[in-house]
Amino acid sequence: MERRSVLGYGAAALGALGLALFVGWWQVDGPGGPEPDGRRPLPLTAMEFDLTDHQGRPVGPDTLVGSPTLIFFGFTYCPDVCPTTLADISGWLDALGEDAEQLNVVFITVDPERDNVEAMAEYIGYFHPAIRGWTGTEQQIALAVEGFRATYEKVQTDGGDYTMNHTASVFLFDAEGRFVTTIDYHEPRDFAVPKIRRAMNEEKTEGAT
Numbered sequence: 001m002e003r004r005s006v007l008g009y010g011a012a013a014l015g016a017l018g019l020a021l022f023v024g025w026w027q028v029d030g031p032g033g034p035e036p037d038g039r040r041p042l043p044l045t046a047m048e049f050d051l052t053d054h055q056g057r058p059v060g061p062d063t064l065v066g067s068p069t070l071i072f073f074g075f076t077y078c079p080d081v082c083p084t085t086l087a088d089i090s091g092w093l094d095a096l097g098e099d100a101e102q103l104n105v106v107f108i109t110v111d112p113e114r115d116n117v118e119a120m121a122e123y124i125g126y127f128h129p130a131i132r133g134w135t136g137t138e139q140q141i142a143l144a145v146e147g148f149r150a151t152y153e154k155v156q157t158d159g160g161d162y163t164m165n166h167t168a169s170v171f172l173f174d175a176e177g178r179f180v181t182t183i184d185y186h187e188p189r190d191f192a193v194p195k196i197r198r199a200m201n202e203e204k205t206e207g208a209t
Contacts, residue, residue: 039149044177047147054121054133068200069104071171075111076123090128108134110152174202
């Protein structure tokens with residue numbers, strides 16, 4: 001699959017932004033939205049959930065162990081934070097060059113009511129081809145979110161619609177499934193890419209100490 005340019009990712013993010021502009025965005029899933037609940041995410045090896053990727057294949061935490069991993073929670077109707085973050089992630093992957101092939105990069109929906117396999121496949125197609133989309137039942141999504149110590153909730157909006165209030169950070173794990181750190185919303189690339197490289201090199205670092 002031909003890789004899209006960084007400019008292409010930016011255009012995709014702007015296009016996704018036009019999908020919806022919800023009242024109260026700042027408090028819902030913008031900078032005023034929730035952060036992780038303060039507890040350290042479990043190791044991937046201690047999590048237990050079963051989801052489905054955007055190609056219809058069964059996936060879970062075991063799918064991720066063995067390679068460094070980036071995880072981001074969001075939803076396809078997200079007006080700003082999700083397309084912006086996925087565009088940022090796409091830029092980070094471009095900056096990593098061939099090293100990006102060593103990573104698992106997964107976008108997990110917190111809105112399974114609307115984000116089925118087909119919706120996830122269409123949405124992630126706007127971004128870097130390394131990004132995978134995962135969905136599942138409400139119960140399995142809740143179990144996954146709990147393992148990562150993230151947060152989310154449905155928020156009703158005017159006109160009878162709803163949006164999702166969710167953690168906006170990207171979670172980083174090393175190849176052994178151990179939590180390394182997070183990347184905050186809108187964190188500069190000069191900070192984000194070294195964090196990813198740290199996660200990629202965590203096993204070597206611990207072995208040398």
